[in-house]
Amino acid sequence: MLAGEAGPAAQLCLRMIVALAGVRGARRLLDVESAHVDGCLYHGRAGLDFAERLVELGGKVAVPTTLNVGSLDLRHPENVRADPETTAGARKLMTAYTQLGCSPTWTCAPYQLTHRPAFGTHVAWAESNAIVFVNSVLGARTDRYGDFLDIGAAITGRVPDGGLHRDANRKATIRLDCSGLPRRLLAEDAAWGVLGHLAGRAAGSGVPVLTGTGEDVTEDQLKAFGAAAASSGGVGLFHVVGVTPEAPTLEAVAGQGIDTISIDDLRPMRDELSTARESRLDAVCLGTPHFSLTEFERFASLVDGEFRIPVYVTTSRAVLAEAERLGFAAKIRDAGARIVVDTCTYITPILDPGLRTVMTSSGKWAWYAPGNIGVDTVLGSLGECAASARAGHLVRDEALWTR
Amino acid sequence: MDALTIHPGEATADLLVLDAPLSFWGGTDEHGSIVDEHHPQRGASLTGRVVALPSARGSSSSSSVLAEQIRAGTAPAALILTEPDAILMLGGWVAAELYGLRIPIVVVSTKDYQELCHHPGPVTVSAGPERATITW
Numbered sequence: 001m002l003a004g005e006a007g008p009a010a011q012l013c014l015r016m017i018v019a020l021a022g023v024r025g026a027r028r029l030l031d032v033e034s035a036h037v038d039g040c041l042y043h044g045r046a047g048l049d050f051a052e053r054l055v056e057l058g059g060k061v062a063v064p065t066t067l068n069v070g071s072l073d074l075r076h077p078e079n080v081r082a083d084p085e086t087t088a089g090a091r092k093l094m095t096a097y098t099q100l101g102c103s104p105t106w107t108c109a110p111y112q113l114t115h116r117p118a119f120g121t122h123v124a125w126a127e128s129n130a131i132v133f134v135n136s137v138l139g140a141r142t143d144r145y146g147d148f149l150d151i152g153a154a155i156t157g158r159v160p161d162g163g164l165h166r167d168a169n170r171k172a173t174i175r176l177d178c179s180g181l182p183r184r185l186l187a188e189d190a191a192w193g194v195l196g197h198l199a200g201r202a203a204g205s206g207v208p209v210l211t212g213t214g215e216d217v218t219e220d221q222l223k224a225f226g227a228a229a230a231s232s233g234g235v236g237l238f239h240v241v242g243v244t245p246e247a248p249t250l251e252a253v254a255g256q257g258i259d260t261i262s263i264d265d266l267r268p269m270r271d272e273l274s275t276a277r278e279s280r281l282d283a284v285c286l287g288t289p290h291f292s293l294t295e296f297e298r299f300a301s302l303v304d305g306e307f308r309i310p311v312y313v314t315t316s317r318a319v320l321a322e323a324e325r326l327g328f329a330a331k332i333r334d335a336g337a338r339i340v341v342d343t344c345t346y347i348t349p350i351l352d353p354g355l356r357t358v359m360t361s362s363g364k365w366a367w368y369a370p371g372n373i374g375v376d377t378v379l380g381s382l383g384e385c386a387a388s389a390r391a392g393h394l395v396r397d398e399a400l401w402t403r
Numbered sequence: 404m405d406a407l408t409i410h411p412g413e414a415t416a417d418l419l420v421l422d423a424p425l426s427f428w429g430g431t432d433e434h435g436s437i438v439d440e441h442h443p444q445r446g447a448s449l450t451g452r453v454v455a456l457p458s459a460r461g462s463s464s465s466s467s468v469l470a471e472q473i474r475a476g477t478a479p480a481a482l483i484l485t486e487p488d489a490i491l492m493l494g495g496w497v498a499a500e501l502y503g504l505r506i507p508i509v510v511v512s513t514k515d516y517q518e519l520c521h522h523p524g525p526v527t528v529s530a531g532p533e534r535a536t537i538t539w
Contacts, residue, residue: 011438012500016493016496016497016500019492019496020489020492020493020496021417023409023487023489024487024489029470036464038464039467041464041467043428043464043467043468043471044433044467044468044471044474044475045471045475045498046470046471046473046474046498046501046502047466047467047470047471049501050470050497050501053501087527126463127463127464128462128463129535131463143489143490144463144489144490145463146462146463146464146465146466146467146468146489146490146493147467147470147493147494148465148466148467148470148491148493148494148496148497149461149465149489150463163489204424204458205458205486208516231462234424234458272441277438367441368429370440371429371430371438371439371440372429
């Protein structure tokens with residue numbers, strides 16, 4: 001491939017992968033079974049120039065490849081108010097990646113689609129929450145890939161044999177003992193986002209393991225945890241004892257004498273994710289990472305009357321189709337929510353300009369939105385978000401967060 | 404001071420040592436300034452500086468953000484890290500491939516990193532194919 005017999009696009013991509021292998025000290029390459037590409041989100045001309053170079057060189061993906069969110073809602077273009085130059089660039093970028101043979105899934109939660117990588121298989125996934133989910137919850141193996149390498153791996157079908165592909169790097173580096181947290185709080189997805197935020201801070205780019213959570217943990221909760229841990233830290237893999245597939249026991253993932261932090265109060269971390277200092281509330285944003293079908297169902301069950309402030313829900317086309325079929329989408333839309341697909345509310349101008357203080361149930365959204373779109377945030381449970389949207393101001397269930 | 408090359412190149416500029424990890428995506432804007440609300444040096448400009456950062460974190464979109472900053476001339480002049488970072492290396496690699504613009508990215512030991520913190524002012528980062536040097 002390096003000699004060019006697979007074409008100039010594969011040659012360029014393999015040169016990049018070999019350069020990366022050198023940096024990582026990897027001695028060989030591995031074959032991957034699928035790829036998830038994050039490079040389709042527009043960050044300016046460099047990303048577009050690279051994708052269009054690959055198209056010009058005749059590049060095509062060699063393995064099934066899904067696409068992360070873009071910067072536009074292609075189904076409902078009126079949802080995004082980007083400037084014309086950015087919109088044109090974003091559209092060209094999304095087109096280039098589909099020309100390379102990637103599936104137009106436009107979601108940060110490809111693990112909610114029908115095909116999921118099997119335990120133990122090697123994949124090349126990008127986007128920090130997708131990476132941490134596929135490693136931790138599915139037990140497939142990817143390193144922390146990013147833009148450029150993701151499409152390079154998709155076109156060549158190869159990645160360096162290093163990082164989280166190797167057994168030795170999948171052991172826990174720090175233990176978070178959650179046995180002091182109230183069960184009622186641990187039943188809330190938002191609490192897992194806060195816990196993830198704490199884990200990212202504590203673990204850095206290491207591997208946290210949770211104990212004492214009980215075994216009744218949902219995929220939505222693991223999604224919220226991983227996404228937040230990969231935002232405040234560089235976490236690409238975590239374990240939950242008795243829940244995630246590589247951690248039937250603590251001993252399976254952690255050596256003797258691993259550092260342990262006991263957690264009995266999430267309020268300080270919750271408040272760190274809440275930059276707003278008043279009870280005024282302008283909007284609610286849900287669905288980061290993309291809302292799952294079960295989240296739609298739960299939110300629809302909490303809707304009781306019209307929302308007094310704007311509510312935005314981001315999801316994928318695939319999940320929205322199911323949510324429409326089951327009536328969940330209509331119920332929340334009738335209450336006044338706006339459903340956005342293909343992109344996300346914290347990366348592209350979707351919120352109306354006057355909206356300053358926004359509540360979310362997502363630790364990841366709360367972490368990034370202040371810097372990305374200049375809003376103040378309040379983190380709360382899905383129930384608190386629904387109650388606040390209905391009331392038009394912040395409604396807290398303090399008993400939920402208190403021991 | 405010896406360093407390991409992550410991406411080759413040459414640069415001389417004032418050193419800026421970051422006090423906390425930084426994600427280029429979500430943490431810096433297209434002008435090269437720190438916009439991360441949670442970062443102690445929020446508002447500082449990285450453009451044209453030799454930036455030493457204790458570790459990268461967060462988003463895998465940082466490759467594109469760095470490549471675009473290099474293209475637009477708003478990137479750091481060089482990066483000094485304490486561990487090899489694939490995401491930043493790829494940003495540097497693609498900018499070199501597409502535009503012929505190179506910023507050196509190097510890794511130093513934690514001990515040398517601590518020492519760097521005490522040397523404000525201009526430094527030269529000279530990164531060959533494998534090894535690099537940092538001089539004052």
